[in-house]
Amino acid sequence: MDSPTLKQYAMNSGEGQHSYVKNSSYQRGVVDVAKSIIEEEIAKKLDKQVVSCMNSFCIADYGCSTGHNSFPVMKIITQAITKKISTEADSKNEFFVFFNDNVTNDFNTLFRSLSVLPEYNSYYNAVGLPGDFHNRLLPKSSLHFAYCAWSLHWLKEAPTTISNKGALLYSGNRKDQVYDAYLYQFSKDLGSFLDARAHELVNGGLMTLIIPTVPSFWDPQKEYTLTCDVNLVGSCIIDMAKKGIIDEAKVDAFNLPFYLATPEELKTIIDNNNNYSIERLEILNNPGMHTLPSVSARAAFFRAVMEKLIADQFGSEIIDELFDRYMKKLAASLILVNSDNNKTTITLIVLKRKVT
Numbered sequence: 001m002d003s004p005t006l007k008q009y010a011m012n013s014g015e016g017q018h019s020y021v022k023n024s025s026y027q028r029g030v031v032d033v034a035k036s037i038i039e040e041e042i043a044k045k046l047d048k049q050v051v052s053c054m055n056s057f058c059i060a061d062y063g064c065s066t067g068h069n070s071f072p073v074m075k076i077i078t079q080a081i082t083k084k085i086s087t088e089a090d091s092k093n094e095f096f097v098f099f100n101d102n103v104t105n106d107f108n109t110l111f112r113s114l115s116v117l118p119e120y121n122s123y124y125n126a127v128g129l130p131g132d133f134h135n136r137l138l139p140k141s142s143l144h145f146a147y148c149a150w151s152l153h154w155l156k157e158a159p160t161t162i163s164n165k166g167a168l169l170y171s172g173n174r175k176d177q178v179y180d181a182y183l184y185q186f187s188k189d190l191g192s193f194l195d196a197r198a199h200e201l202v203n204g205g206l207m208t209l210i211i212p213t214v215p216s217f218w219d220p221q222k223e224y225t226l227t228c229d230v231n232l233v234g235s236c237i238i239d240m241a242k243k244g245i246i247d248e249a250k251v252d253a254f255n256l257p258f259y260l261a262t263p264e265e266l267k268t269i270i271d272n273n274n275n276y277s278i279e280r281l282e283i284l285n286n287p288g289m290h291t292l293p294s295v296s297a298r299a300a301f302f303r304a305v306m307e308k309l310i311a312d313q314f315g316s317e318i319i320d321e322l323f324d325r326y327m328k329k330l331a332a333s334l335i336l337v338n339s340d341n342n343k344t345t346i347t348l349i350v351l352k353r354k355v356t
């Protein structure tokens, strides 16, 4: 299959030009795609002043979970900085890597897994950084490179000020009050993340964000996005409430804390924040979308992602039936069952902290 998957929405910083560039990497994962971009951006954009004025480098991964996807990326970043240093300065090769996630994250598993890797001690000093990444977590102007992947689409809380009876999320293709409330919450959350990192990053420090996104326009008669999958799970919860299996009042009181922005919305929020220049913004055409080939694999994936959230609200006893129903509905949907129709994208953004 040679249809392009990487639409490169390359932004020539300062000139505001956007261009789509074909790339034939159909099977590459997001980290593989991110690798070359991160290496290139560090080589080109990490300022000489940042490289030469510090004795040690601080890197942080925000929302690292138990680290399995984080470790390879932290290695890519430290190696790229080491390469850059060796061409621009001498002997500055001490790294501190901060692994952030919520306080309830399993940091024990993270450090146990890390301790058997060669990176541990040989590439960097690893530090756990528990806490909400919407708040400032590190000293002012202490961070040289920030990274955050697959985390910013989770909202701090779902909008509570809107009536959303009969649904658990905004509709993926309809712009209405519910959608506006979700966008408002997402803008607020991303804004506080950016503010917190602006305090922590040194002038000229870099930040890479990897965020699942949706295009501004897609055809709901033929196509779907991740939001539709989540809504399908929501519709099964509503069916179960109608049958009296779930308390309807609990459904009415519950919205899912999840929002998929468009790349244009991301750009607007970052521009409004005013602390960063956008060095690069690329839309990756969902490199992983064919890794869930069957209905049961997709149900297992969504179950893993959503189980705790749903069990906390409705009880764990409903989970088996819920995902059985989801599988049946998925199999019956001519559009959703075919992952070729998935229009979810991944947006990779490289930001530079402006000099203040």
Ligand SMILES: C[S@@+](CC[C@H](N)C(=O)[O-])C[C@H]1O[C@@H](n2cnc3c(N)ncnc32)[C@H](O)[C@@H]1O
Pocket (backbone or CB within 6 Å): 062, 063, 064, 065, 066, 069, 070, 100, 101, 102, 105, 131, 132, 133, 134, 148, 149, 150, 151, 154
């Ligand atoms: C889907 S996982 C992504 C894990 C990892 N970054 C990766 O690329 O595989 C999202 C992670 O973000 C974390 N997260 C979500 N909101 C957070 C917050 N406000 N502060 C810190 N971590 C958060 C979650 O706990 C979870 O571990």
